[in-house]
Amino acid sequence: MTTANAFATAQATTPLAPMRIRRRDPGPTDIEMDILFCGVCHSDIHQARNEWRNTVYPCVPGHEIVGRVTRVGSAVTAFRSGDLSAVGCMVDSCHTCTSCRAGLEQYCLSFPTFTYNSADRHLGGQTYGGYSSSIVVDQAFVLRVPAGLDLAATAPLLCAGITTYSPLRHWHVGPAHKVGIVGLGGLGHMGVKFARAFGAQVVLFTTSPRKIADGLRLGAHEVVVSSDAAAMEKHRASFDFILDAVSADHDINAFLSLLKLDGTLTLVGAPEHPMPVASFNLILPRRHLAGSAIGGIAETQEMLDFCALHNIVSDIELIPIQRINEAWERMLKQDVRYRFVIDMASLRP
Numbered sequence: 001m002t003t004a005n006a007f008a009t010a011q012a013t014t015p016l017a018p019m020r021i022r023r024r025d026p027g028p029t030d031i032e033m034d035i036l037f038c039g040v041c042h043s044d045i046h047q048a049r050n051e052w053r054n055t056v057y058p059c060v061p062g063h064e065i066v067g068r069v070t071r072v073g074s075a076v077t078a079f080r081s082g083d084l085s086a087v088g089c090m091v092d093s094c095h096t097c098t099s100c101r102a103g104l105e106q107y108c109l110s111f112p113t114f115t116y117n118s119a120d121r122h123l124g125g126q127t128y129g130g131y132s133s134s135i136v137v138d139q140a141f142v143l144r145v146p147a148g149l150d151l152a153a154t155a156p157l158l159c160a161g162i163t164t165y166s167p168l169r170h171w172h173v174g175p176a177h178k179v180g181i182v183g184l185g186g187l188g189h190m191g192v193k194f195a196r197a198f199g200a201q202v203v204l205f206t207t208s209p210r211k212i213a214d215g216l217r218l219g220a221h222e223v224v225v226s227s228d229a230a231a232m233e234k235h236r237a238s239f240d241f242i243l244d245a246v247s248a249d250h251d252i253n254a255f256l257s258l259l260k261l262d263g264t265l266t267l268v269g270a271p272e273h274p275m276p277v278a279s280f281n282l283i284l285p286r287r288h289l290a291g292s293a294i295g296g297i298a299e300t301q302e303m304l305d306f307c308a309l310h311n312i313v314s315d316i317e318l319i320p321i322q323r324i325n326e327a328w329e330r331m332l333k334q335d336v337r338y339r340f341v342i343d344m345a346s347l348r349p
């Protein structure tokens, strides 16, 4: 057993503060890594503040991890000490159910072990995430970091990247499609980049007029401020696919009405409260409302390799961990351009 430096919340209402946590020694199939960078996902805030009503404290968030391997178990062949490595939202699953066998570990029928706030099958208690100096993960859940990518800007790909890549791929978004991305935050800005890279006609919907220029720079063909009723009306019943990446309660009916016949609105945002849906917004003209969770391990590797090939990374603000509480407050004010990433050097002595 080793220990690591971490930042944790002791309860829903307290800020993150330093804490020492335990990490297991690597078993035969495990990889131990020093964490170099960890992205800051809005899920970290939802979870740490118990907005999904299932948080176990203390809570060490963080699931956008890029690290360097320090030790490997006796049966590990794909990684060696010194290699770059990455971990996303999951660290284990049952490996045997139909979902796992289909490479959809995120939909494991026994529920995946998430990187934080899941039952820790090795040490007991709950798993602790990437706001920490090191982590130990089974090799089946460790990703390879392709050469040539900026490491800090790669970290957000492990959640924001795959969570937008996977649904755009699943719904076959391509050149024939008009695609909307709702919310220009960590997920949304990756959604814009991927939808553009896949050849779609991309419209970004934002509540923040100050983000219009960035939306265009990131790859949107058009940016619509969603409070502008006339601009919204112009797009009525015209979209093939809309990806909703909003972290707070909002009116999804306004976006459902923008879908054309058989169009799909997929929620990846996970706000605290249920959102009402007007039936007739789905009935006419036969619209679909869907959801999507992160992506499987093989697809996450595919996404990282796609990013290396197409030179796609996240736009980040690099911070020392001592500024994490301030970063969270800024995210809650929709003020992040467009992902905070923690430089874990700030957590080492």
Ligand code: NAP
Pocket: 040, 041, 042, 043, 044, 046, 159, 160, 163, 182, 183, 184, 185, 186, 187, 188, 205, 206, 207, 208, 211, 245, 246, 247, 248, 249, 250, 267, 268, 269, 270, 271, 292, 293, 294, 331, 332, 334, 335, 336, 338
């Ligand atoms: P984020 O960086 O904080 O971005 C969220 C964006 O939502 C904001 O930048 C803002 O965009 C928009 N927004 C915020 N409050 C709003 C409001 N009251 N009304 C309308 N729009 C608002 O968050 P994130 O890290 O991208 O995460 C987004 C959501 O996805 C979170 O709920 C997170 O938990 C969830 N998530 C889901 C999965 C999954 O597997 N499905 C994975 C990761 C994260 P504008 O300023 O452009 O309006």
Ligand code: ZN
Pocket: 041, 042, 043, 044, 063, 089, 159, 160
């Ligand atoms: Zn996340």
